[in-house]
Amino acid sequence: MSNEFAVQFTPQEMIVVAGARTLENNKVVFAGTGLPMVAITLAQLTHAPGIIPVFEAGAVGSLLTRGLPLSVGCSRTTSKAMYLQGLNSAFELAQRGYCDYGFIGGAEIDMYGNLNSTMIGAFPEGYQKPALRLPGSGGASDMASSCERTIIIMVHEKRRFTEKLNYLTSPGYLDGSSGARQRAGLVGQGPYRVITTRAVLGFDEETRRMKLLATLPGETVSSVQENTGFELLVDPNVREFEPPTQEEIRLIREEIDPHGYFIKRKA
Template identity: 35%
Template sequence: MGDKRYSASELMAITTAKEFKDWEVAFVGIGIPLVAGITAKRFHAPNLNIVYESGCIGPQKYRVDFNVGDSSAADGALCLTSEWRVFSDMQCGYYDVGVLGAAQVDKYGNLNTTAILGEQDYQSPKVRLPGSGGGNDIGSNIGRVVVMLRLEPLRFAEKVDYLTTPGFLDGSPDARKKAGLLGSGPVAVVTDKALFRFDPQTHEMYLDTVYPGVDVGEIKALVGWDLKIAPQLKTASEPTEEELAAVRAADPANLIMGGAAARKGLSGLDEYIEITVKNSGK
């Protein structure tokens, strides 16, 4: 990126914040997605209702929590209920938008958080990952999904090594409907270099927006298929001082946004993958 005033993680949070709309109900996790939600509420979506998997509905957050079970997760909440309740509501289609991380995404927005196989098989993969958690529920049932991950060849594969969370499956027009999925699927993939969206007809991912200082050729070289480019490709605006101030105020101790991992645009899952690969020697 051309401007060193901000990190990749900060730009990812600001980009993701713009995917939230006022009066929506958003299912978000701890970390950069929560920073994005707090930022959205400050600027353009003051009535956004955030939901945590632990059962907190509509907390009024000024700073991030570090666990969905933290007592501060309930600050000013509209309702405190159970994990069972919020996931049941999700399966009824009550949530508008969800944010997911992933180890791997393919051209149709399918996500893998289970195993990176490399040249190996599922029983002895290159990297064994945490699995679905609530990811499959979110990808299957929430109105629309925003995906966040780093842009790397291993991560942007023509076909995921393991389908943990459905995107548009094989890309056919009625694939999600035939599978009985309630949500409409992914709408955006936010990375440390660019923003991707999905063609409404083919459901294939395409490059929509590049970040300042990033070359299209660099992006195409990091994607594992013949990436399509939007006819009117956009370049993201540099973050404003107000946006950066909001992101930093949401994490005043820099525990999420300001660490070495965050400066590279890593999430907790990213760090897990890097450490596992390093320790495996593979």
């Protein structure tokens, strides 16, 4: 096999690998559409075969061996599932505390892990006339509210990492104050990791502010901060994240998403 897989990878492939490595074996993971599903499948095929995925349409415990689902309602999400009970049942699992992680994306994020996937611009014109209408919450707000922790996967650009969201779709730590989520009636603990095209980030336990934990290949602390619209905290033990292995890239390209539905082949 050529060495090119060991040295050449796209930003999307990198964040999928980082997302997969963040997942632990034998955890229940509520999966969003797209890159989260790719990351979960990669984790199942490598270090975490015991992951139990939950899909919004109701499939639980599927083995994603019949091809990559194109959405959370795709029939492929039901392959070898433990059970299939419908949307209400899937969200009930999260509300009762049975989902360890919710794996979601967004268009904008602030320093407290709040996400926007609804709209850009338009104020003061109002919600009905945005400059850009985004897909909306789907089940993401419910996942961010009820899953024990959330993992966020997104492109890292200054316009996306902003001090003030255009719209709050999925709650993180809200205003960052102590007990803010509990006062709002949210049962989950909040954001755990943000996996981006530049870094792996977490959150400070006291201030709830976003903290840089690791830089992805080719990035530095300075380059990550330059592409962030607010000041990041930096972990004193910030590290360089290991690049994808040859086998991880092979699995993504040849077995998980060979048609490039979610993973672009060119950087």
